[in-house]
Amino acid sequence: MIAIITTEQKDLLVGMKYDNIQYFNPIQDLNGNWVISQEEINNCIMVECIWVKDLTLSTFNPPIYEDPFI
């Protein structure tokens, strides 16, 4: 599960730790939406990012990678 965030929210979270050691890693889904993971939300303990706990969870639509390994 993930939560969709705005570009402005993404900019706030980039470079920010959510639990004193682990960093947020916003990525884009198949439709170009910025998302963060349920694990980041659940483990967020920092005041600066506590607002992520109000985000709505949804199913992740992963981007389609070109498989370079074939």
Add this chain to the structure above:
Amino acid sequence: MISPSNRLFSGGGGGAFDEDAQTFITTASITDSTQQDAVNQLVLDLKSYSIWSKLEAIYPYVGGNATAHSYNLKDTTQFQITWSGGVTHDSNGITGNGTNGYGNTNLVDSTVLSNYISMGVYSRTSLQDVSVEIGASGGGGVGNFILINRNASGMQYFAMDSTGTYRSVTNGFGLSVMNRTTSTDIQSYKNGIETTATKTENAHSTKNIYILARNNNGSTVDFYSQRNLAFAFIGNSLTTTEHANLNTAILDFQTTLSRNV
């Protein structure tokens, strides 16, 4: 005579720990006596097998939290992992979410390794998917990385090349390793069992090696893994015997921690 690297120090339980083990135990705040003993025995085994000096990064993923799992047993002052995204840390090690979780070892093999590379992970998960457990690549996919159970063809590994090599595996459990010994000779090891192949050397990766994903030329992170890893290492090329001994040491370590698969 005991060499400086093998000096023993008193442990919290009244025993004596190897100096390097003690440094890791202290730095990573490992308080559980079983975990302390497991780490100590792992260090002693790797030194007795003459493997210790050939490895640059050893991540035992013991301690059950992100901080403890970030430290390099070989040298706690170097190549500490930076965690990003959704990675779960518990007594079984680290587990990716397959979406955005990974660790940056901050190790660039082109600047660290004196010769050819050896690299591997111990997985407690077996599933088929296209995800990278450890590695980095440069432009065109040249690099070092492992897909431990890519598809029905098995494990795929890249050892300083751009096309990769398959080996058949029955599952993804246990220790999966890639190794290069010469400009043309590469090997894979699955739970210590070797297969060999010929693949011309291209180049060392010049990018930081990631765990639970691929560092794609320093510009993107992709192929996130959802596997549970209980060990990872990066080092110089090892011999067939050393790989067998490494597998023994890691399996003993996992067994002591009751997380062997």
